[in-house]
Amino acid sequence: MQTHHTMRSFDDELKYLVDQIAAMGGYAERMVAEAMEALIQSDAGLARKVVADDVFLDEKEREIGERAVIIIGRRQPVAGDLREIVGAIRISSDLERIGDLGKNIAKRVVAVTESKQPVRLFRGLDALAGLALTQLKEVLDVYASRSIERIGFVRDRDEEIDAMYTSLFRELLTYMMEDPRNITPCTHLLFCAKNIERIGDHATNIAETVHHIVTGMQLPLERPKEDKSHRIIAGPGAS
Amino acid sequence: MEFWGALLPDGADWHMKTNNGKSGSKAPEVLQPSGPDQRGGGSLRERLQNRLAGFFPPDRQEDDLPVATKGPVSIDTLPAVSLAAAVPDPLYIFDRNAEILFANEAANRAFGPISSGTSLRLKFRAPEMHELIADAIASDGSSRAINYSERVPVERAYRVSASSIGDGTELFVLLFKDQSEARRIDRMRADFIANASHELRTPLASVSGFIETLRGPARDDPVARENFLQIMHNQTQRMARLIDDLLSLSRLEMKPYLKPSGRVDLVQLLDGVVESMRHLAGESGVTIEKAFPSTPIFVAGNHDELVQVFENLMENACKYGGAGGRILVSAEQAGPLEEVRATVRDFGPGIPEEHIPRVTERFYRVDVETSRAQKGTGLGLSIVKHILTRHDARLSIRSKVGKGAAFTVHFPPLPPGAASRPA
Numbered sequence: 001m002q003t004h005h006t007m008r009s010f011d012d013e014l015k016y017l018v019d020q021i022a023a024m025g026g027y028a029e030r031m032v033a034e035a036m037e038a039l040i041q042s043d044a045g046l047a048r049k050v051v052a053d054d055v056f057l058d059e060k061e062r063e064i065g066e067r068a069v070i071i072i073g074r075r076q077p078v079a080g081d082l083r084e085i086v087g088a089i090r091i092s093s094d095l096e097r098i099g100d101l102g103k104n105i106a107k108r109v110v111a112v113t114e115s116k117q118p119v120r121l122f123r124g125l126d127a128l129a130g131l132a133l134t135q136l137k138e139v140l141d142v143y144a145s146r147s148i149e150r151i152g153f154v155r156d157r158d159e160e161i162d163a164m165y166t167s168l169f170r171e172l173l174t175y176m177m178e179d180p181r182n183i184t185p186c187t188h189l190l191f192c193a194k195n196i197e198r199i200g201d202h203a204t205n206i207a208e209t210v211h212h213i214v215t216g217m218q219l220p221l222e223r224p225k226e227d228k229s230h231r232i233i234a235g236p237g238a239s
Numbered sequence: 240m241e242f243w244g245a246l247l248p249d250g251a252d253w254h255m256k257t258n259n260g261k262s263g264s265k266a267p268e269v270l271q272p273s274g275p276d277q278r279g280g281g282s283l284r285e286r287l288q289n290r291l292a293g294f295f296p297p298d299r300q301e302d303d304l305p306v307a308t309k310g311p312v313s314i315d316t317l318p319a320v321s322l323a324a325a326v327p328d329p330l331y332i333f334d335r336n337a338e339i340l341f342a343n344e345a346a347n348r349a350f351g352p353i354s355s356g357t358s359l360r361l362k363f364r365a366p367e368m369h370e371l372i373a374d375a376i377a378s379d380g381s382s383r384a385i386n387y388s389e390r391v392p393v394e395r396a397y398r399v400s401a402s403s404i405g406d407g408t409e410l411f412v413l414l415f416k417d418q419s420e421a422r423r424i425d426r427m428r429a430d431f432i433a434n435a436s437h438e439l440r441t442p443l444a445s446v447s448g449f450i451e452t453l454r455g456p457a458r459d460d461p462v463a464r465e466n467f468l469q470i471m472h473n474q475t476q477r478m479a480r481l482i483d484d485l486l487s488l489s490r491l492e493m494k495p496y497l498k499p500s501g502r503v504d505l506v507q508l509l510d511g512v513v514e515s516m517r518h519l520a521g522e523s524g525v526t527i528e529k530a531f532p533s534t535p536i537f538v539a540g541n542h543d544e545l546v547q548v549f550e551n552l553m554e555n556a557c558k559y560g561g562a563g564g565r566i567l568v569s570a571e572q573a574g575p576l577e578e579v580r581a582t583v584r585d586f587g588p589g590i591p592e593e594h595i596p597r598v599t600e601r602f603y604r605v606d607v608e609t610s611r612a613q614k615g616t617g618l619g620l621s622i623v624k625h626i627l628t629r630h631d632a633r634l635s636i637r638s639k640v641g642k643g644a645a646f647t648v649h650f651p652p653l654p655p656g657a658a659s660r661p662a
Contacts, residue, residue: 015336019360026364033390119437120602127600133390144361145354163596170593 013071014081017064017088024060024095025140027053029133031102032199036129038106039192040122042113050106057099064092080216087213091143094202094209098136101195101202108188117185121175124168125193131161132196135203143210151219154207161200168193329397329415332404333359337372340410349395349415359413363387368399375401375411387415388422396422427489438481438602438617442474477614484618487547488601491625499541499630502653505570505581506531508542512549513568519554523561527553530569538579538650544626551619552583552646558613559605560585563643572652579650586643595636599624 031050038046068085071077077085135157142150172186172193211219320341323330329346333339337359347353353362360369371385382402389395398416449467457463513527520527538545549568556566563586570581590598594605602617604610610617627634631651638644 015358019337019358022358022361022364023366023369026366026369029364030366119433123600123602124597127597130390140364141351144357145351160596167593167595167597 010071010075010077010081013067013075014084017067017071017085020060020064020067021088021091021095022140022144024057024064024092024099025136025143027056027060028095028098028102029136029140031057031099032105032129032136032196033133035102035105035109036126038109039112040126042109042116044110044113047106047109051103054099054103057096061092061096065089080213083213083216087209090209091206094206098199098202101199105192105195108192112185112188112192115185121172121182121185121189124164124171125189125196128161128164128168128193128196131157131164132200132203135161135200139203139206139210142207146210146214148211148214151207151211154204158200158204161197165193165197323412326414328417331359331413333372333411333413335376335409337376346415349417371399371401372411372413375403375413378403386418394423394426395419423492427492430492431485431489434601435482435485438485439478442478442481446471446474477616480614481616481618484616484622488618488622488625491544491622491629499539499544501539501541502537503540503542503545504535505538505545505579505650506533506535508545509549509568509570509581512546512553516550516553516557520557520566523557525557525561525564525566527566527568530567531571536570536572536579537653538630538632539653540630540632540650544629548623548626548648549581549583551623552648555619555646556583556585556587556644558615559609560587560589560643563587576652578652580647581650582645582647584643584645589640589642590636590638590644591640592638595638598636599634 031053034046034053035050037043038050068089071085072082075081135154138150138157139154142148142154169190172190175182176186208219211217323332323341324343326343327345329349330343331339331346332341339353339357339359339362342353350362359372363369363372365387367385368387371383374383382400384398384400387397387399389397396418398418399413400416401411401413404410404412449471453464453467457467509531510529513529516527553566553568560566565586567584567586568582569584570579572579590605594603597603598605599620601621604615604617609615624634627648633649635647635649636644637647
């Protein structure tokens, strides 16, 4: 296995960083998926595992940060290599945040599933998580393959996630109004939905970083962000 | 104020890209973008052949590779790479640094094409895959197998083994055995039972309640009896419809990856569906207007499944948009290589914006009361979405409250030449 003992060339060092990002990505994807599974299946054991897994991401982020600083100091990289290293730092912190959000969902499992909840509460959330996970996987695949022509899709999907989040928000509010006993689980589920929506945002951040690593240019800022949760009608929609 | 919900089936766009391109057509010469990764020269195949020149151990392959490669041809006369390419299951050959040297066609088809020198750890990020790869490299020879599953774009499950090719080659093989089918059947069964038991409970409770009443207080009341029997009849019919829909959804979920191979004239198909819907339209007081060309428009697809798509869309238009009095069914293709669009538009109350992203979700109803009254099962659009995913097509929904809703199906164009071929 690669450790710092076997690391000889600059290339190896870069490759090591990228491999660590891959490992972090794998953990982050897994944590989010398992947190959702734990929530839907009321599996407190799985939820505890997710919470424990977060330590890995925290450690890796720190390691990548330290190693990146050492490489920059020792090798004085420029242009593409420098972007690669700075990008690794950024992506690792996004992935670490995704892990935190996954952990937060897992922590709510016990509170939500204390009493038996009807399936319908979870359906929308499950679909939302499916979208976010697809987006995260696509982004990490783009990082792996460097095929940035696929980045456009990532942003489209982010809009889809936002629209779905808004809709889910309203649905959960309805359940709370129907029956005050729903307020506790639904509030937790609202936070879970918000977490998932944030995961989508971090995935979009990663996409922007990857674009910068590969091309050296920033993605054009084309997304006016607005919180539509409290509004019933959106402004003129995109075509 | 128009809202546009582009409802891509999960991961479908990713898929369209690879499928419409040329993936699977002539692997293993994988695309080679000029990225920072690219070091050394030559295709993956050349690089691997150079590495392998001279020492591919003939006796080990018998164990490592599936039966397809054994045969009358002596293994010695075949280049090692051709052997790997002939393996029907996804297979990667990688080196000590976990750099992929070779991916066979099955691998490119299953996991998308990769560029030369990509790290296997980047391609497969799951923690247990990293462990497996590390173990294979560290142990040098012995092999181990793990279960690996991917959830997106569709759920797939594999048994993955990593082993060394051995004898000083410093090369390793990662082999995937697809077990999705078995997994999917299991899940389908579980999902079906969960959904059926949940959704059937309400009508069943109502039927059993009426039976109790008929046996007790209403025993000698002919008017009430007739009334109750009618309600029970409606409820049992609803259960039957639910079961039908659940079954057809489950059947579709069984095979999301098999793309239909047929060729269908969309104009003729729409015409047929419109005719068959006349009756229902008449009942709802709706006229169906046709706006499609007289010349055929061909798309790749399965005739019966597409009929189901447009039946569901038109049925919805009659049921929920019937207040508008008319439905407009149109089909168009701007040019021979442009996407084909088929739209079912109603002029009813429309769908509120917040519901649009979710209407294809299972059992999601914009308005439960209307849906029940119209004998909806909450599954119609889920079925549409599933069928379209299989067709590499997507559904977009446009609606404005008070003005109606338009459901448009976007089909990818047929590849050049295919359209002119006789059916």
